[in-house]
Amino acid sequence: MLTPSKVLDLYFLEARCMLIEVAATLDRFDRAVDSDSNGDDGDNRIEKLYESLQVLSSKSETPDRSEQLLKLFSGPA
Amino acid sequence: MQIIQPHYHAIARTAQDYERMAMSGVVAVCEPAFWAGFDRDYPETFIDYFRQIGEFEPTRAAEYGIRHFFWVAVNPKEAENPELSREVLKKFPDFFKMPNCLGVGETGLHKSTANEAMIFEEQVSLAIEHDQLILIHTPHLEDKTHGTRRILEILEGLPVDRSRVWIDHAEEHTIRPILDAGYWSGFTLYPITKCSPKRAVDMLEMYGRERILVNSSADWGPSDPFTLQECVCEYRRRGNSLQDAMEIFYNNPVRFLGQNPKFDLPMLKVEEMREEAEEPVEQPAEEPADRT
Numbered sequence: 001m002l003t004p005s006k007v008l009d010l011y012f013l014e015a016r017c018m019l020i021e022v023a024a025t026l027d028r029f030d031r032a033v034d035s036d037s038n039g040d041d042g043d044n045r046i047e048k049l050y051e052s053l054q055v056l057s058s059k060s061e062t063p064d065r066s067e068q069l070l071k072l073f074s075g076p077a
Numbered sequence: 078m079q080i081i082q083p084h085y086h087a088i089a090r091t092a093q094d095y096e097r098m099a100m101s102g103v104v105a106v107c108e109p110a111f112w113a114g115f116d117r118d119y120p121e122t123f124i125d126y127f128r129q130i131g132e133f134e135p136t137r138a139a140e141y142g143i144r145h146f147f148w149v150a151v152n153p154k155e156a157e158n159p160e161l162s163r164e165v166l167k168k169f170p171d172f173f174k175m176p177n178c179l180g181v182g183e184t185g186l187h188k189s190t191a192n193e194a195m196i197f198e199e200q201v202s203l204a205i206e207h208d209q210l211i212l213i214h215t216p217h218l219e220d221k222t223h224g225t226r227r228i229l230e231i232l233e234g235l236p237v238d239r240s241r242v243w244i245d246h247a248e249e250h251t252i253r254p255i256l257d258a259g260y261w262s263g264f265t266l267y268p269i270t271k272c273s274p275k276r277a278v279d280m281l282e283m284y285g286r287e288r289i290l291v292n293s294s295a296d297w298g299p300s301d302p303f304t305l306q307e308c309v310c311e312y313r314r315r316g317n318s319l320q321d322a323m324e325i326f327y328n329n330p331v332r333f334l335g336q337n338p339k340f341d342l343p344m345l346k347v348e349e350m351r352e353e354a355e356e357p358v359e360q361p362a363e364e365p366a367d368r369t
Binding site: 013014017020021024025027028031 | 218249268269270273275276279282283
């Protein structure tokens with residue numbers, strides 16, 4: 001298993017890149033809503049994205065964020 | 078669609094990249110001088126490097142019908158050695174005379190040290206003195222905000238024609254001051270560390286296409302020349318016309334680089350290309366029947 005610092009050495013830039021892509025996607029959505037007379041049209045997928053960000057933004061007792069996100073994006077079992 | 082790759086480090090790439098670029102519409106590449114991955118010790122090493130990108134690379138590109146142009150510069154990392162840098166700068170005018178040399182680039186800053194700033198200023202001054210185009214590298218990652226600001230401050234004190242200066246590797250947090258000051262701005266598409274094709278198209282939607290150049294750089298590190306084509310596809314996927322795409326990925330490079338008359342590619346209009354394509358091709362005369 002990698003050391004904590006090695007994990008950041010290997011994956012920090014990749015994670016940074018993915019987070020910026022998420023930010024750009026949300027900005028893109030907001031601009032689209034602003035320019036569309038129908039607004040966001042009640043599409044709840046955007047709420048799912050914001051819910052997932054809440055999962056990511058809190059420190060977890062157990063490393064299971066991926067599992068939590070997959071459940072969030074899953075249909076009923 | 079015809080594409081110009083305005084910033085490309087061919088020296089670090091394979092012939093297969095040239096071949097694939099040609100197959101995907103690239104008609105010209107421009108190769109700035111950059112860091113080799115280690116600091117060079119001798120001025121002569123730079124000179125031979127300039128000869129390689131100025132004399133040899135055009136022959137490799139020509140194998141695939143691609144025009145190749147180049148720039149000379151001491152990159153910001155090696156500018157940390159002023160004595161070495163000044164020896165190299167003395168040789169720039171020899172390269173300015175070459176028929177495919179576009180100017181001074183990529184100069185700029187890396188860690189924004191005093192030595193880097195001094196050699197950057199000297200290179201810009203040399204370019205001005207010799208009426209050359211200027212291509213400026215802005216720093217990576219956490220150094221970009223400060224470095225871009227310093228570059229703009231340094232340029233502010235120099236008598237540059239801003240329409241002849243391209244400040245590259247801009248992202249969402251640095252593009253506005255570059256454009257507001259009247260310079261050309263470049264987006265460099267990298268898989269991880271710079272701009273992505275989707276974000277580049279976002280910025281095109283936000284800022285328009287005037288004074289914008291898009292490139293994929295592509296060097297010896299994790300990079301991919303075809304992020305440029307990916308960007309073209311993303312731009313078209315969002316409903317933009319072929320002509321609009323050509324304005325960004327072909328005509329804008331012609332507008333900027335064509336300020337140096339050596340860059341002699343014509344501006345293109347889709348309608349004119351269609352008319353040309355529809356003109357009947359003259360058939361060869363029928364061969365006489367074999368009478369034997």
